[in-house]
Every structure is written in structure tokens, then in C-alpha cells.
Amino acid sequence: MTSLHAMAAFLGQSVLPVLLVLLLAPLFAGWLAIVKALLSNRTPPGLFQPCRDWVKLLSKETIVPEGSSALFRWTPPAVFSLLLVSSLLVPVLGTGGKPMVFGDALVFTGIMAFVRVMMALGAFDTGTPFGHLGGRREMMVGFLAEPATVLVIFTTSLFSGSTMTFQTADALRAGSLLPTPSLVFGGLAFLLVLLGENARIPIDNPATHLELTMIHEAMLLEYTGPSLALMEWGSAVKLVVYLLLGIGLFFPWGLSGTVRPESLLEAGFFLLMKLLVAGLVLGILEVLMAKLRIFRVPEFMTLAFLLAILGFLSHFVLEV
DSSP: OHHHHHHHHHIIIIIHHHHHHHHHHHHHHHHHHHHHHHHTTSOOOOTTHHHHHHHHHHTSOOOOOTTOOHHHHHHHHHHHHHHHHHGGGSOSSBOOSOOSSOOBHHHHHHHHHHHHHHHHHHHHHTOOHHHHHHHHHHHHHHHHHHHHHHHHHHHHHTTTTSOBHHHHHHHHHTSOSSOOHHHHHHHHHHHHHHHHHTTOTTTOOTTOOOTTTOSTGGGGTTOOHHHHHHHHHHHHHHHHHHHHHHHHHHOOTTOBSSOOHHHHHHHHHHHHHHHHHHHHHHHHHHHHSOOOOGGGHHHHHHHHHHHHHHHHHHHHHSOO
């Protein structure tokens, strides 16, 4: 019985979250595309359209730009692997048991920063103007978003006394359903950070390839075949992981406190409902908002930083 319990704990804390993130990433991308198409009065694509696109890319030939080094070739698998590892640092189905990987939110931020640097270096390695353009803009957004992310983490850690995402989710899940002012400010800041870190509107428009506006897509122009599939799949994984982090820090109700199968199934149902709502909210925001000029991006990320500061200070001023 002890060995079976240990095996169930291992599957519930390490293998299952990674598999769920791999599965949910294309499905959430398809759901978001459906929401945006319906709100724009267009015929929506299928829910599994991202899966079909990436399977098609995996069957194509990989073309490497002339003059590029091994850095360009190894960036897609390295980025994809690191993003999968980051899924172990956020609550997916629950917080029960001792996590196989300590879910420090600061480590999560460090991994995301390293992924950003690798993507920018891979874009620089191509030697193309668009690669340099996208890489520089990506580093600018990351430089502005990281301080706000760290402040949001510190704000939520005040409720648990730890930056561990699992402990923070447990502490907030045991508290009141009514959000405190610090969590409201922190949640708004995290929403702006999520849009910036994942190159969503109004920071970037992943559906266009206009050289004057694109950021993330400019770094992917030289990738083809399986490499492009890994980069696009990794972008979808990153968005889902950020959503899971936001759910764990601000909407942890419904997460399982144990590794029992029935509790995990119930937590899976709540997770699907939350992701459906998150896709609806993101779709509405992207349809209603316009793409910002690149020179207005610092103002947008500064707003996220100010909201994070308000959330951090309001915890001490209001003592809640």
C-alpha cells in the first residue's frame, strides 16, 4: 500500500501536471481562437485546429538559415523543455502532498527570464533584421514586466509567509472568498503582466506579421517545420502556465488538497471551468482593445508595476 501511495503521489505531482499542460495548451489556444472569431463575427476554426497545424509542421522539413550556429537549432527544444519544467512549479490540479519540485514563484520567474533570453539569442543568431527587431523588443518587454511580476509574488506571499506557489494557494484557499484590496491590485497587475509576457493584445498581435508592430512573431520567422511547431506549442504552454499561476495565486478555490483520484477529478472539472472563463475574458479583451504603439508599451507595463506596488503597500496600510 505504501508503494502504491507513493506511485500515485508521484503521478499526481509530476507526471500528470505535465501531461495536462501539454494537452490543455493546444485546446486552450483553439478555444481562444473560437471566442475571438465569434466575437468578431467570423466563422470560428475547430477546437483542434492548433493540433492539426502543429502535426502538419512536424511532418515538414527543417530549413536552417545559412550562417546560423547550433544555438539556433537547439533553441526550440530547449525552450519547450524549460516551459514544461515550469509547469511543475505551479498548482495544476491541487496542492496536496509534498510537491516533487518546490514551487518557488521566484524560480518560475527566473525560468521565464531564461527562456526569453534564449529566444532572443536564437533570433539574433539568424542575422536577419526582423530577428534583431523582435529580440530587442522582447527583451524590452521582459525588462519592464519582471519587476511587476516579482512584486505580485511578494504581495501574495504575505498571506502564506512563503514564495512557494503551493503554500500560497493553500493559505488563500483556506481564507475568505471575498478578495482583499491587496489581492485585487495584485490580480490586475498580474493580468497586465500576463498580456505582456505572452505577447497578447495590446502589447503584440500574434495573428499578424507586420514588421513595424510584431514582437514575438518576429523571432519565429526563420523557424520552419518541427522547430516552428515546438516554438508555437511552447508559446501555448507558456500562456497556460501563466494562467495556472494566476489561478493558484488569486483563484485557488477548487484545487485539491489531497492526491486521491476523486479529489483530482473534481479539481480537473474546476480547472476546465476556470480555463473556459479565462479564454472568454482574454478573447473579449483582445477584441475590444487595440494594439498599442511600441513606444506606448513602457507606459502599459509601468501601470502593471504601479498596481503591484499598490497591492503590496495596501496589505500593510489596511492590514488585510
